[in-house]
Amino acid sequence: MAITAGSLLNSVAAPQQQTLASNYIDFTAQATAGWAQQYLPDLMEKEAEVFGNRTISGFLAQVGAEEAMTADQVVWSEQGRLHLSYIGTVDADGDTNGTFEVTNDIDGNALTSTHGIRVNDTVLIAQAGVVVKALVTETPASATVTVEPYATAALSTLTDGTATLLVIGSEYGKGAAYADITGAAEATRRTALEPTFKSFTNKPIIMKDYYEISGSDASQVGWVEVSGEEGQNGYLWYLKAEGDTRARFTDYLEMSMLEAEKTAAASIIGFNGSIVRDGTDTGAGGSGTEGLFAAIESRGNVTSGITGVNAATDLAEFDAILAEFDKQGAIEENMLFVNRASSLAIDDMLASMNSYGAGGTSYGVFENDEDMALNLGFSGFRRGSYDFYKSDFRYLNDKATRGGINDRAGSAAIRGVIIPAGVSSVYDQALGKNMKRPFLHVRYRASQTDDRKMKTWVTGSVGAATSALDAMQIHYLSERCLVTQGANNFMLMK
Numbered sequence: 001m002a003i004t005a006g007s008l009l010n011s012v013a014a015p016q017q018q019t020l021a022s023n024y025i026d027f028t029a030q031a032t033a034g035w036a037q038q039y040l041p042d043l044m045e046k047e048a049e050v051f052g053n054r055t056i057s058g059f060l061a062q063v064g065a066e067e068a069m070t071a072d073q074v075v076w077s078e079q080g081r082l083h084l085s086y087i088g089t090v091d092a093d094g095d096t097n098g099t100f101e102v103t104n105d106i107d108g109n110a111l112t113s114t115h116g117i118r119v120n121d122t123v124l125i126a127q128a129g130v131v132v133k134a135l136v137t138e139t140p141a142s143a144t145v146t147v148e149p150y151a152t153a154a155l156s157t158l159t160d161g162t163a164t165l166l167v168i169g170s171e172y173g174k175g176a177a178y179a180d181i182t183g184a185a186e187a188t189r190r191t192a193l194e195p196t197f198k199s200f201t202n203k204p205i206i207m208k209d210y211y212e213i214s215g216s217d218a219s220q221v222g223w224v225e226v227s228g229e230e231g232q233n234g235y236l237w238y239l240k241a242e243g244d245t246r247a248r249f250t251d252y253l254e255m256s257m258l259e260a261e262k263t264a265a266a267s268i269i270g271f272n273g274s275i276v277r278d279g280t281d282t283g284a285g286g287s288g289t290e291g292l293f294a295a296i297e298s299r300g301n302v303t304s305g306i307t308g309v310n311a312a313t314d315l316a317e318f319d320a321i322l323a324e325f326d327k328q329g330a331i332e333e334n335m336l337f338v339n340r341a342s343s344l345a346i347d348d349m350l351a352s353m354n355s356y357g358a359g360g361t362s363y364g365v366f367e368n369d370e371d372m373a374l375n376l377g378f379s380g381f382r383r384g385s386y387d388f389y390k391s392d393f394r395y396l397n398d399k400a401t402r403g404g405i406n407d408r409a410g411s412a413a414i415r416g417v418i419i420p421a422g423v424s425s426v427y428d429q430a431l432g433k434n435m436k437r438p439f440l441h442v443r444y445r446a447s448q449t450d451d452r453k454m455k456t457w458v459t460g461s462v463g464a465a466t467s468a469l470d471a472m473q474i475h476y477l478s479e480r481c482l483v484t485q486g487a488n489n490f491m492l493m494k
Contacts (some may be wrong), residue, residue, distance in 0.1 A: 057254040059395065060482075062442035063335060063419050066453070068473055073203040074443050074483055080196035081106070084116045084167040088126060088143070092155040100125065100165050102143040107488075116193050117145050120178075127163035135171060200299075205260065205289045207252060213247040215462050217468045242474055246456075249476045251401075253454070257442060257482040258395070260291035292440070293414065295484035295490040301328075302340045304411065304494045315349055315383075321418070321491055322384050329489045331420040333387045339396035339406070340415030343377075344491065346390060350378045359435040393417075411494065418491035439489065444480040450481040 018289050085106040092098040100123075117123070121136040123148070134157060138146035296302065301324050305317030327333070338346070375443045378387040396414060397403045406413035420439055444453040455477045458464070462472035484490070 019483065026402060027040060028133060033342040039449065054456060057250050059337065060254055060257060061392065061419075062391075064442060064482075066246070066442045066444065068446035068451075069443045070445065070447050073201050074481065075199060075201045076483065076485065077197045078198045078486060079393070080198065086111070086115055086117070086165045088163065088165060089161065090127060090157050090158055090163040091160050097137070097146060097148045098155045098158075099144050099146055102145070102165075106164070112307045115143065116143075117165070118165060118170075118193075120172055120176075122171055123167045124148065124166045125158065125163050126166075127158050130157045132158060136300050151170065201441075202290050202481045203287065204443065204479045205256065206477065206479045207256060208475070208477050209245065209249045209252070211242045212473045213241070213462070213469050215460075215472070218462050218472055237322060245474070248478065249478075250454075251373055252276075253478055253480065255395070255401070256289075256291065257480070258292045259294075260289045260482075261294045262288040262290050275425045275494055287362060288422075289481045290484070291482060292417070292484055293492060295482075295487045296417070296490045299484075300490040301493065302492045307310065308385035312461075315353075318383055318388075324384055324491070325386065325489070329420070329486060330385075331489050332385055333421040334389070335419045335421055336388050336390040337393040337396075338390065338493065339403070339414075342388060342415045343392055346381075349383055350374075361490070388418075411448070413494065417493065420486070420489045439485050441483050442480050443483055444478065452477060454478050 020494060033285065041348040055479075086102045087104040087108070088100050090098060090100050102117070104110055105115075115135055117139055119136055119139050123134055123136060125132045125134060129151045133150050133151070134149045134155075135147050136145055147155075166239040196409045256336050269472055290298075301321075303317065303321060303324075305320070325334075379391065380387065382388070393416060395402050396406065399407075400416065446452060457474065458472060460472045461467065462470075
């Protein structure tokens with residue numbers, strides 16, 4: 001019987017400490033024949049964290065709140081404007097009277113006959129630099145009201161076309177009742193006004209992900225020390241991978257609340273949860289949900305100024321923003337979450353307001369000396385009656401998130417978002433009462449049986465066996481939506 005020595009027995013001891021072809025340890029003999037090394041590689045145990053903190057979550061935690069719900073959707077109502085102002089078409093039939101046909105409310109929403117203008121109302125009608133004061137003399141069931149100017153020939157100063165009407169009060173004669181000033185029919189009598197409100201809905205979406213590692217790999221010890229944003233550390237690679245999966249899913253929860261949109265109205269949901277458009281199944285999914293950016297674009301304000309291009313124009317853009325906020329809720333304290341270019345442009349704008357800082361020496365921290373660190377940035381400012389607190393928005397800067405998208409988005413890139421601070425009063429139809437809540441808050445599904453805010457569980461045969469699968473599967477699930485109340489007080493900066 002012959003015994004054949006293995007061909008890879010390449011560590012034959014030598015009588016002296018010298019490098020020979022017969023005594024080196026070849027770790028890669030099969031792949032690199034003839035390569036020799038005398039010593040073991042110098043292994044750096046610590047994994048290099050070259051991207052710093054890679055997560056972007058935390059934005060909603062700063063400006064909002066979280067609240068559980070048990071329903072399939074959340075419904076809330078927002079109060080309407082207090083005063084009556086409309087956009088419509090004026091028709092000056094003569095010097096003594098004319099008509100105003102209501103087409104939209106002051107926010108541009110289409111109306112027909114559902115306006116609040118009544119007989120005996122005094123109104124202002126404005127058009128192209130001309131303002132006429134008039135008395136409403138007739139309000140038929142349609143959208144057209146008859147007005148009579150106070151000043152002689154005042155209507156002749158108006159041209160037939162678009163105008164704005166504002167109700168400023170009323171006027172009655174002695175002993176007059178709530179009726180048409182001509183004493184006409186019941187149909188033209190003055191009626192009581194009911195407050196208006198708008199109702200909005202949003203529904204949660206279900207997000208899922210999982211991580212899997214085989215039983216063999218779970219028992220293998222790696223030689224690099226790892227750490228991560230979720231607190232994982234040690235020498236087992238699957239701890240690192242599982243922690244990264246959890247951190248990525250946590251970021252997905254926030255990014256979805258920022259970017260999500262509802263499915264188009266023409267779409268329907270198939271029996272298996274798929275989206276069906278025009279008879280074509282586009283795959284698994286649902287009806288979507290309204291994220292922050294979509295809510296602001298549909299119900300809020302959008303500015304497309306040129307912050308970051310010419311700092312001299314930034315203050316003018318903020319003045320335009322203030323003018324728009326004056327038309328809305330006029331909330332004094334606001335948070336600015338912006339990308340890096342906008343943040344630096346705002347710093348330059350504020351520094352240029354200091355006449356002594358032409359050379360940059362009194363920029364930020366004033367009364368500087370040689371022992372002080374020069375502060376070249378600002379955390380906030382006050383303009384008019386508004387306070388703005390500025391903060392960098394990592395989501396808009398990171399190349400792996402919106403920062404990379406913005407590089408190619410052009411005019412559709414998002415520079416930042418302005419969010420009002422404080423709380424709003426809103427009527428909750430589920431609870432049946434007014435509630436004080438932050439303007440932004442996340443609703444997640446939860447009950448005494450199942451909490452779906454951030455649900456995780458383990459299956460497989462590794463550790464506590466739950467199935468015959470020779471692997472460990474770690475599952476993540478959340479069902480949530482974002483409630484954006486008072487979106488008219490928000491500003492999206494593009």
